[in-house]
Structures are given as structure tokens and as C-alpha cells.
Amino acid sequence: MSDGISDKMSLADKLYRTKYEPDAAHPHIVVDQAICAQCKEKVCLVICPAEVYKADPNHPNQVTVSHENCLECGTCRKACPFDGIRWLYPEGGKGVKYRFG
């Protein structure tokens, strides 16, 4: 492990330190791709602290969702101006599991 918290750390490395109870079978976030297709700003791509949303490399103007990285803050829900994100709580006991919080 690197000695340097002071060195720039990748987000993937940060998320790796956080504990999750993964639930691949029940994605708790679903985006409405029809809305995304019309959206130019795509605030979701910058606003999520876990970078759950990424531009879809295969489909221009669409976004991919890595729900398993979600920290469940809900910021995307408040930030999307078009209500394009259907965000539900993950199943009971699943998702992020803070040890310190």
C-alpha cells in the first residue's frame, strides 16, 4: 500500500477502502436513457462523489450506471434537472456499510 495519503489517490482506490454489501441482482438506480439522450449538461457525470455515472462509450449521449459504487448520498437525484434518475433505497442491509461514518 502506498505511504502517501498526500499523493493524489484515484477514486477507485478510495472506494476500495469503503465497505459495501453488494447486490448485483437489484440495481437501485435506473436512468431514463430517453431523457439522457436529450440532456446536454449531464450534471450527473460531474456531481457524483463516487462517479457512478459515466458517459457510455458505445452509445453517444447515454450514460452508464455503476450502482454498486453508490455511497447513497442522493446528490444525483437532487442535481438532475430533468428527473431522469429513478433512485430507490437498496435492499435492506445491502449497499454501502459505513464502519466509521
Added chain:
Amino acid sequence: MINDEKVKVDAMVIGGGPAGLSAAYTMASAGLETIVIERGEYAGAKNVGGLLYGTVLNRMIPNFFEKAPIERCVARRELIFLGVGEHMRLSFGAEEWTRPPFNNTFIVHRSQFDRWFAQQVEGAGATLLEGTVAESLVYDGGGDERRVVGVRVRGGEEFFADIVILADGANALVTEQARKDLNLRSGRVKQDYAVGVKEIIALPRGRIEDRFNLESNEGAALDFFGVPFEGIIGGGFLYTARESLHLGFAARIETLARARLSPYEVMERFKAHPVVRSYIASGELLEYSAHMIPEGGYNAVGELTGPGVIIAGDAAGFVNMSLYKEGTNHAMESGRAAGETAIEAKRAGNFSRDALTAYETRIRKTVAWKDLRRFRRVPEVLENCPNLLSLYPRKVNRLLIDFFTVTEASKQENQRQAIRSFLRGLPKFRFVRDIIRARHLA
């Protein structure tokens, strides 16, 4: 409580955070049959926080700090302005803060603290259903007759109760739906949210005490503003826990979106500042977390009661975003008021909207409400006077640096030059206006 068909109790509480747990503690202690529904595997699993003001909890559980998992008491506070390469700070503390009741200010790991609080609530007689997701409220009647009679959890099971207390936090899906269903009046302004991002950074205990000049068990709470947060409305914090640091920032979501700045980027900027960098050097990241904070304050608080239902804590918008940054204590105060209202309603056998508005009357008498009212203009001041936390402190910082810059020039020449450059580019009229407005912040 259980028969073949349905579960019916006195009170259902949605959310095992400080608001919901305080409500449950109050009701269970008075003998009300109470169930708390928590979606995390344990209470606190979804919660993030660091600074805890304990006045309300101390009323509920006297000397709680002797038993609760407290990391450190806050012996010193600092306000630190970060320039590009320079900084200045205001540091203050009191010996009295290191003795009970420790100025009612503590540093905690909320996951651990909330779990402890939940155990006390169970000890008081409430039932805690962890790992259970509340999906929606259950209603009886339609139109104006509509009233809340219970809670539906994921999977479809229904729990019935005379009263439901909504304490589902900042990301309040159930409360948001209930507000629509019951047509509850919104606040005067739309609720505004900040996102907080935090890292827990491990450091040996002794090193923390050396680095921050602390005795054992004493802690420091540092607030940061300035360059890393320029262009957004936000600020940073560092709290010393026993063997780790809480390092993070909170910023208004809308301003991050407008600046197209990612929380990750802001955090890295903050961590790269020389002052912060030396504080966290050689530390090891233990956890990365994010949470929303409702920061519209007083003016964003809407109607809080309906027939058979009360809203408390972050879900109600009870956060003071001034320099005090108080949320947990307000959550507890509102949860407690909700619990007391439920006890009264139970005694009178009346859970109608009219009966439960006693909650709002109760809330208005609390310190939490007085503080929310006192700081009601914080959001607008932060929005309208961006220079307060950037240009002005930067100028003052520069002035100090210039005064103490040692060159071949005479001190008099130096000082003249420093004052000239301080006044250059200072919008004088606006400066005076902003300084007057700054009184709303603290």
C-alpha cells in the same frame, strides 16, 4: 402485538438516526410500543458525521459521554483561511472545555455512535428492525379524510400504528412522497442541499496528539475556507478522532454543478494545500464517504405534521449551516419533541392533524428553532457575498504576509506598500455592506 393478520403498535419510526432514535427513546421510555425501521444492516451504517453537540442527548441520557463511544472532546477550535500558498488562522480553546460536560462538543464516528444510541433505545423497550426498507406510508380514507395508519416495507409487509414518525434523513424518499400524498405545505423557499464528502484517515494516536498539540482524549475541530473552495459555496473541516482524522468538505450541490466541479476534484484540491497536506502526511485512508445536508435552513422548513404523521430531523430540514454547523443536536431535539407529542396524543386518543400540530408549537419553543431562526439568512448571505470567504480574507492574509515580509526596503516603505496593495482592488462600498451582512453568519 402480533396476531394472525397484522402488526399494530403505538408508534412506527422510519429511520434509525439521531432524530428517529430520539423519538423512539422518548416514546419507549413512556411505555409506548414502538418500532424503529432502519434500512442499514445496523443503525449508523448509512450515516456520516463527525462533530456532535450533546445538549439534547444529555437531557435524555444524563452524562451520556461517560458511556457513549466518544472519540475525543473538542478542546480547541480553529478557523483557517487557505490562500494559494499562504494561510492564516484563528485558534481558540479553553481548559474548561476539557472537563465535563466538555462544552457539549464531541468528535464521534457516527456509525459507531448511532449504533450505541440504538442499543439504548432498545434498552428503553423499543423494537429495532434493522436491514428493513420502509417503502411508503399506508393510508386510510381519501381526500381530506386521508390519514396515515402505518408503514409498508419492501416485500409488501405492512405495520400499523397510531402514529408514524418520519426521520428518514437528508435523502428522504418516504418523506418526499408523503408530503405529496398529504399535500403538506412547502417552506417559503425551496430546500437546498449540500453534498459532504469525507475521508477517515488513520494515524497513530501519539502522532495526532503531537501534530495537533493535544493532550490525550482532547481533540481539535478545524474549519477551512478559501482557495480550494473558490467558485463554489462550501468549506472544509478536519476533526481529530482518537486514532484517525475526519477530513472533508461540504458544498452546495447547485454551485458544484454550475462550476462543473466534481466532489473528487475539490477534495483533492483541499488535500493538496500545504497546510492540509502536512496534517495528513503518512496517514492511511480507512473510509471514503458522502452524504447530503439540507441547508436551506429556517425558510425552507415546511409543514411538519399531517394526520397520524410527524416529520423530524434532516427530513424536516433542521440543520444550522452557520459556523456552528449543527445538525445532529437539532435532529435529536426535533425527534424528542415528536416523541413527546406522540405521548400526549396517545393519552388524549387523538392523532388528528390538529392534535399533532402541537409538535410545531413544541418545536418553536426549542433552542434548535431559535437558532434556525437566528441563522435564517445564512444561505442568502453566502450566495450574495462570495467575497466574504475569499477576496477579503485573502486580502487580509496578504496584508499580514506583506507586513512581515523582510526585504532590503525600510519597514515604513514596506508597510506603505502593503497597505496600498491591500486597498487596491477592494470594492470599498461593497466591502462595508458585506461586513455588515457577515453578522448573520455567526
